[in-house]
Amino acid sequence: MRIIRYSDENSVPVLAALTKDGLIYQLPQSDFMELAQQAQDQNTSILHFIENAISDSTPIQQPLEKLSLLVPIKAPEVWASGVTYEKSRTARNFEATNGKMGATTFYDKVYDAERPEIFFKSTAARTVGPNEKVYIRNDSHWQIPEPELGLVINSKGEILGYTIGNDMSCRDIEGENPLYLPQAKIWKNSCSIGPTILLAEVVQDPYQFDITCRIYRNDEKVVEGKANTRQLKRTFDELVSYLLKDNQIFDGTVLLTGTSIVPPNEFTLADGDQIEIEISDIGILRNSVRLANAVVPNL
Incomplete structure (x- = not known):
């Protein structure tokens, strides 16, 4: 499982999960560390947290190469x-x-x-x-x-x-x-x-x-x-x-x-x-x- 950030059609940054099969699922978190913190708060791994979050979701239609990728984490x-x-x-x-x-x-x-x-x-x-x-x-x-x-x-x-x-x-x-x-x-x-x-x-x-x-x-x-x-x-x-x-x-x-x-x-x-x-x-x-x-x- 990989994490990406991209800019949507309204130039809004989006956090997403990229599966091994190449499917991309939008995530509600604003950045990777928020995702990690929420997984910790639920006493689970980041991977398990994501898998639960996307289990009933539909992947986006655009392939990875068509997305306007952003830096995956704004490292302080x-x-x-x-x-x-x-x-x-x-x-x-x-x-x-x-x-x-x-x-x-x-x-x-x-x-x-x-x-x-x-x-x-x-x-x-x-x-x-x-x-x-x-x-x-x-x-x-x-x-x-x-x-x-x-x-x-x-x-x-x-x-x-x-x-x-x-x-x-x-x-x-x-x-x-x-x-x-x-x-x-x-x-x-x-x-x-x-x-x-x-x-x-x-x-x-x-x-x-x-x-x-x-x-x-x-x-x-x-x-x-x-x-x-x-x-x-x-x-x-x-x-x-x-x-x-x-x-x-x-x-x-x-x-x-x-x-x-x-x-x-x-x-x-x-x-x-x-x-x-x-x-x-x-x-x-x-x-x-x-x-x-x-x-x-x-x-």
């Missing part, structure tokens, strides 16, 4: 984990040493340390959903998407679902100085999540998700990479536990778990590119790329 905060895959360590070392292959840096220490790297990534206002535009910075010349599995958690750190995240990153800014990490990671429309939330309770093994990233330029595929969550250095519970240490976490927070897909070192995103991130059983998150100063502000 998005956090991210760094250097959780071997490929990420190699890429960070390359950035930090001006392209010396095989060089070692402090990122090796981050990879092997007991404490994982966890950093603040985004807010609801900076996060976009499926088919929306992600921006690239004007003061960076080496920018990439980072396809990641996202954990949807509550204030207690319980993993309620899984989604797809795009942790847009500036490799040159981060490589120049690790203290520049916030500027390498956070700016307007620098994060996207979606298109669905896969309920955690229906996932037998979260370390078997296949992840694929494709980047298109002028309708031609120029980058494709694949990974699997079994390649993770750390467990999800470990990452969540460090996020919660002496920290206040809000219901609906999303924690991105790191990437193992890095485009070739000579590649950088350009205005007009199209990004697709696919994770098995969750869906495909698609976003177009725009240069920030090419976007006309709403007046």
Whole structure:
């Protein structure tokens, strides 16, 4: 069972359940966390709560591909984990040493340390959903998407679902100085999540998700990479536990778990590119790329 949000014909956000058979049922709740809270109040699982709610309902007629999908949850905060895959360590070392292959840096220490790297990534206002535009910075010349599995958690750190995240990153800014990490990671429309939330309770093994990233330029595929969550250095519970240490976490927070897909070192995103991130059983998150100063502000 997956959860989606979409905009109806009156531009009103609608929460809905997407079954394994592809049927879509409208839900009366306004957002995913309201749904989760009501299930908790009835001392039942989210899945069982939904199944009871839709048992006498009729699915909507529109197929998923015809809906105007929204971000599946308006996460108050998005956090991210760094250097959780071997490929990420190699890429960070390359950035930090001006392209010396095989060089070692402090990122090796981050990879092997007991404490994982966890950093603040985004807010609801900076996060976009499926088919929306992600921006690239004007003061960076080496920018990439980072396809990641996202954990949807509550204030207690319980993993309620899984989604797809795009942790847009500036490799040159981060490589120049690790203290520049916030500027390498956070700016307007620098994060996207979606298109669905896969309920955690229906996932037998979260370390078997296949992840694929494709980047298109002028309708031609120029980058494709694949990974699997079994390649993770750390467990999800470990990452969540460090996020919660002496920290206040809000219901609906999303924690991105790191990437193992890095485009070739000579590649950088350009205005007009199209990004697709696919994770098995969750869906495909698609976003177009725009240069920030090419976007006309709403007046």
